[in-house]
Amino acid sequence: MKQSLRHKKITELVKQKGYLSTEELVTLLKVSPQTIRRDLNELAENNLITRHHGGAASPSSSENSDYRERRHFFSSEKQLIGKEVAKIIPNGSSLFIDIGSTPEAVATELLEHxxxxxxTNNLNAAYILMQNNTFDITMAGGSLRQDGGIIGEATIAFIGQFRLDFGILGISSIDLDGSLLDYDYHEVQVKRAIIESSRNTILVTDHSKFSRRAMVHLGSLSEVEYLFTDSIPPEQISNLIHSSNVKLHICR
Structure with missing residues (x-):
């Protein structure tokens, strides 16, 4: 593979996953560790990645990927997660559906309920769900973002008026100590309100969120009742799940 193509591929992978080790890149691109290290140094000099010992990360932990890109990341994995979550939601339940492409995948799989x-504060999810005329859908008020998310003080106050059976929650990053992290302070406040207003919080996330880096602290993994993901989490997170009695569902 030509160097220019490798650089493009590395940049795309790091942007998608948040962090990749040198060993992972060697395996994915089938080149030597020395070649990958040279590539990473050059990309870091051009501010296309952030160089770390043993790997590379996105150039900023304060910005999320563009929504149009995120909705295509691991779409088949998100569909599997959506199918498994739908299985534990009884007909007649009440629930919140959060901002994000994985909660939207859950919304799609609920259409047979x-x-x-x-x-919901997710305009895209509401558009999906309105196809089922037995659903009673209430939109949260607030400021509308370009990705269809609704956030702000009005959103937080609105959500606080409810007490629902389930909260379907997305997240941008899960740190190794179990910290739930996101990129937008205002979005985190809305997610906090969803956790506090739900009898059961269902965290839905694909495996890439275990290696991404975000900067705004939401809370701890131990605060949710369920984690639905598509692969076994890293050992430290798995240990925390076990000790916290979080119900883990691996969706494959």
């Missing part, structure tokens, strides 16, 4: 009462 009946008589769900849904509150």
């Amino acid at each position: 009946q008589n769900l009462r849904i509150v």
Whole structure:
């Protein structure tokens, strides 16, 4: 593979996953560790990645990927997660559906349900769910973002008026100590309100969130009742899940 193509591929992978080790890049691109190290040094000099000992990360932990890109990342994995979450949601339940492409995948898989009462700050999820005329859908008020998310003080106050059976929550990053992290302070406040207003919080996330880096602290993994993901989490996170009695579902 030509150097220019390798650089493009490395940049795309790091942007998608948040962090990749040198060993992972060697395996994926089938080149020597020395070649990868040279590539990473050059990319870091051009501010296309951030160089770390043993790997590379996105150039900033304060910005999320563009929504149009995120919705295509690991789409088949998100669909599997959506199918498994749908299995534990009884007909007639009440639930929140959060911002994000994985909660939207859950919304799609709920369309065969009946008589769900849904509150959401996700315009895209509401558009999906309105196909089922047995659903009672309530939109949160607030400021509308370009990705279809609704956030702000009005959103937090609105969510606080409810007490629903389930909260379907997305997240940008899960740190090795179990910290739940995101990129947007205002979005984190809305997610906090969803956790506090849900009898059961269901965290839905693909495996890439175990290696991404975000900067705004939401809370701890131990605060959720369920984690649905597509691969076994890193050992430290797995140990925390076990000690916290979080119900882990691996969706394959």
